Amino acid sequence: MDTQLTVIAYTVYLPLAIGLTLYVAHTLFKNGRVFMMDIFNGKEEIALATNRLFEVGFYLLNIGFALLILEITSNPNNAQETIETLSYKLGGFAIYLGIMLFLNLYLFFRGKTKSRENRKRNELLHMHQPNNG
Amino acid sequence: MTFNTAGYIIFGFLVYFITFHVGLVFYRNGKVYMQQLFNDDLHLVDAINNVLLVGYYLLNLGFTTLSIVYWPSIESLSELVECVAHNAGIMILTLGAMHYVNMFGLLMYSYVQHKNKNQQTFN
Numbered sequence: 001m002d003t004q005l006t007v008i009a010y011t012v013y014l015p016l017a018i019g020l021t022l023y024v025a026h027t028l029f030k031n032g033r034v035f036m037m038d039i040f041n042g043k044e045e046i047a048l049a050t051n052r053l054f055e056v057g058f059y060l061l062n063i064g065f066a067l068l069i070l071e072i073t074s075n076p077n078n079a080q081e082t083i084e085t086l087s088y089k090l091g092g093f094a095i096y097l098g099i100m101l102f103l104n105l106y107l108f109f110r111g112k113t114k115s116r117e118n119r120k121r122n123e124l125l126h127m128h129q130p131n132n133g
Numbered sequence: 134m135t136f137n138t139a140g141y142i143i144f145g146f147l148v149y150f151i152t153f154h155v156g157l158v159f160y161r162n163g164k165v166y167m168q169q170l171f172n173d174d175l176h177l178v179d180a181i182n183n184v185l186l187v188g189y190y191l192l193n194l195g196f197t198t199l200s201i202v203y204w205p206s207i208e209s210l211s212e213l214v215e216c217v218a219h220n221a222g223i224m225i226l227t228l229g230a231m232h233y234v235n236m237f238g239l240l241m242y243s244y245v246q247h248k249n250k251n252q253q254t255f256n
Binding site: 003006007010014040043045046049050052053054056057058059060061062063064065066067068069070071072 | 155158159161162163164165166168169209210211212214215218219221222223224225226227228229230232233236
């Protein structure tokens, strides 16, 4: 009787946590393709491959984390306690996902800035070579 | 059909999926990534890629077969969910962390290679 509520909480938590991860990852890396194309100077194949690699890494990291924090130790006795436990767990996980999202976004921006610096440096190098073109 | 058996089967399916399908995604996309890093040196890329794939398989299979030995006796459905989720979570998280470490390790290795190559042309 007591563990039934816990199992119900698990069946609510799992699809929501994993679904949230998939949604965040899909959005982040669908829109991150633009950054990747910029970093790799329009080379589509390498940009998409790197994007996919980071995306699957993101999935692994976050789904693993969601599974690790799954265990409910508060032993809820009624619906109210179940909902409170669930909202505590899901809320914490959502905040963690937000932090991961911003971290990845920061990495995208850093890559973009670095690639722009590299391009400017290459342009200057080519300008000083007289036997070009 | 005890809880433990059901847990082993579910865990087995998860491990199969992660080992083969995710491994294939890493293999295919990693090839393109490394070609870019190592300037299309296909010998090097294939060598690193295959070694990484075999290492990945070994790690997966090794961890799962080892962890199954230490599973406690599962008495209820909630314990089953917790046990499978805990073990799967450890495996998935470790793989994700190792994946990022690998990617940046390859990046560092390619920087070192480019630096050596540039130094050679100056000499």
